[in-house]
Amino acid sequence: MENVTSALWNSSLHQLSNVSSPFVTAFLQFSATLVVLAFALFYLHKFLFVDKGRDMQPRLPPLLVKPWPIVGSLPEMVRNRPTFRWIHQLMKDANTEIGYIRFGNVHVITVTCPEIARQFLKEKDAVFASRPTIMAADLTTKGFLTTALVPMGDQWKKMRKVLVNEMLAPIRHRWLQEKRDEEADNLVRYVYNLCVSAGGLVNVRVASQQYCGNVPRNILFSRRYFGEGKEDGGPGFEEEEHVSAVFTILAYLYSFCVSDYMPRLRRLDLDGHEKVMKEALRIIGKYHDPIIDERIQQWKNGEKTEEKKADDLLDVLISLKDKKGGILLTPDEIKAQLTEFMIATVDNPSNAVEWALAEMLNQPEILEKAAEEIDRVVGRERLVEETDFPKLNYVKACAREAFRLHPIAPFNVPHVSLEDTTVAGYFIPKGSHVLLSRTALGRNPKVWEDPLKFKPERHLMDKEDGVSLTLTEADLRFISFSTGMRGCKGILLGSSMTFMVFARLLQCFSWSIPPANGPTIDLTEAKDSLFIANPLVAVAKPRLPPNMYPVHLA
Template sequence: MDSDATALWNTSLHQLSNMSSIFSTTFLRFATTLVVMAFALYYLYKLLFVGKSDKQPGLPPLLVKPWPIVGSLPEMVRNKPVFRWIHKMMKDANTEIACIRFGNVHVIPVTCPEISCEFLKTQDAVFASRPAIMAADITTKGFLTTALSPMGDQWKKMRRVMVNEMLSPIRHRWLQDKRDKEADNLVRYVYNLCVSAGGLVDVRVAAQQYCGNVPRQLLFNRRYFGKGKENGGPGFEEEEHVSAVFTVLAYLYAFCVSDYIPMLRGLDLDGHEKVMKEAMRVIGKYHDPIIDERIQQWKNGKKSDKEDPNDLLDVLISLKDGKGNPILTADEIKAQLAEFMIATVDNPSNAVEWALAEMLNHPETLKKAMDEIDRVVGKERLVEESDFPKLNYVKACAREAFRLHPIAPFNVPHVSLEDTTVAGYFIPKGSHVLLSRSALGRNPKVWKEPLKFKPERHLKEDGVSLTLTEADLRFISFSTGMRGCKGILLGSTMTVMVFARLLQCFSWSIPPGNGPTIDLSEAEDSLFLAKPLVAVAKPRLPAHLYPVHLP
């Protein structure tokens, strides 16, 4: 009996164990089903009742399907110049904001003013940094400057110096006599070409050298690094210096492979690094000896705070902290002055060359601008900066040149500091935002007859602002926002001055043998005129108004 009871007991335990296992399995399946149903009901609720507004927005339209790791870099390398390739793809896709992935970087080109304002106004602080790319690193000696440096303490320090010490309204007035000297020298140079070269003037050379002479005067209190030419034109040193500056500008944001895959820097796969280093070497060859000598003069007492500064170099060297120590190092001064030079030369000179080329093809526009100067200033003195508020048509012509013929295809890139949403699209942290200068200014949704040069579109009842900017980003002359151009007043003043002096002092015509009009074709790899503008200039003022000898 005992053995039978034991067997029965074991059989009962085994059956109970099986029942427990079956129960556990059934319960687990039931619980799993409940969890799955719960998740399904949750997402169904989100889909039906919360709606699309709660979904994660997507990226702007992808223009090219990216490859793993490298993104669309192979296509970028094959399609030069890259800016024309991007603009064509956006036009073909009929979109005003897009996305291209180069390496792991999302590049966001924009051609719409309203969306541009979202980036640089509504969310200005989010997009207030710059990309830490190879060319900017070389140009700024490791990001020691203002315009090209990423957001951070160094940028904030140099921004204070730039705004308070270099480009303040008080400093602008203090430096007026230096700007006046170069305006007089420009007239002298062109006048001498009228006498010695039959009036044939390379307007690009004249405008670029004026725009190089002005910052040389402001920074170093000199016009020439060498002897210059007796007629007021540039010598070899000035030509080499300005050429190096424009080389830097051409390569600064030229879609370099290592900008998107930094580990490739040093291999210089596209040759940009070599070109940038050589151009900065040339600029340093002229700048650095002057800066080093001046710093030494301040150290050994040949210059002191008791004397008035001669130029902006003196101003920067003399800056002291609360303990009497220099605020800026020698490298910071060298980097900032090089950046100042690079930022000053291009925009005004390009606008004036294009404006005069357009106006030679529209003689009625040229006459209207010259008549305004004659009416406001007369023919018994030269245009001065104090005349600018009344030269509304001249300023309108300059604005129209900035709109239709910007110096660069894109604005200096802005980098997003965090994930955000713009125009309903997701913009990831670290994205490079490129506002298209050319497409904004030529947007047919914004401008009537966008490819025609029509200064009248900028005229307003209350006049045309001296600062040649566009608040609503319908075009970009000088950038805006937290990282906008701090030299708007200087750039606008230089633009109006070189333009007004050329129009007041000389009559302009198309050279014989050129044909009835100026060829307004753009260069293939830039937005410059394909051929530099050469025009015939003839003096139109009394001879005694043309400067002959200048200091």
């Protein structure tokens, strides 16, 4: 390097000496010497200190696939759909519990070990408390106006306060008890009517998703149906379209879209994801927006006032005031938050109940034991109520086991690192996306004995007598509801919905496998999701006195 630099300067000096004075020539020779010394000191410092110091820094987690320049491993991501199965196979092949893939310039960190997961979401929770600014979240939240899906910032703080203090506070939960009870009764009515009209054949996925769609519709909008519904209590076309759109949003929300990692390509919509998302959100808006707009107008016109009792959570949001007495939330904030509330409510309980019942049909002794517990605690002369839940530990153990073995999503909602940090001895760069694997945590053989077997008893082994079981898992041995600063704020509502739909189906009906299915239920997972591949259809028969079944509901 010194020889090259000297040659260049000598060449320049020779040319300048023809036109310059001896003084100028001497000055330039002195300057050249300084430049050569600067280069020499730079490389000496780099060799002695910088490189050696860099070697002492923690290294990145194991690289799961070698990246290309600029695009990283995006070509492999696109070729290997569904991406979540490809990533899990890479982790298995590498025999590691933490790894990373580079998509574009983004480091995507994947974790399958509960101990490492706790370091991310407990020890360094504040560092990983943000969300990625991806296309689907942008569309769903109308430009990041909500709570669960938005990056850290003032808007998140504002909406989190609204969600926790106004929408999901215990006092609101008690206030909305009657609406939840209405939908629990309607679920029983619907399945009972199928026993009469359809020979007892029940599509459990439809029934459970119907209930999980009805509850938020009722507590948000004070209505079960957007259309006329069905006389048997089941969903009409409008409700089926609405719930289908919700699950489409959930499927595409964090689906490894190319533009999530190279935002400048978003306008090209290379995956076609944005088109699908916009159509699903159009359907949601078709049903939500007219109700919201009309209700806002009612408050403006004085048809609804603070002196009159609010009917539902929509009234609560519209009536909120800021410190100066002005309107706290804009119409877009209300619409976006209610959409996010809906998609956060429908999926987990319905998926857990379908999987749990499918597993229990293949192990009838578990089904019988759960029903016997309900008979012992509640009896057959009244229906299960939410106040019974603390005493139904075996039923809750079945629900926990479904969450462990059959999570609704392969990964948790991504966390984003707000700064460079170290976790489990590995360097995690600022801006990294951290994905905790729900499937691998819940099925980790180092944590769970016989991890692929449905065994509710495992959740009762260390439980003291008289202590009520919950769906939450503080040690992240599986993920039912996310934890930490960005954890799920709707645990009370989500748990109540899960227990209620499950307990009512077990109490009110005996279940069996349709003869045409053979001796067992096929428990194969769908290829592109974690749903059971074929929706569960089972035979239901009433097991309570006839007068216990709701027949006429408003």
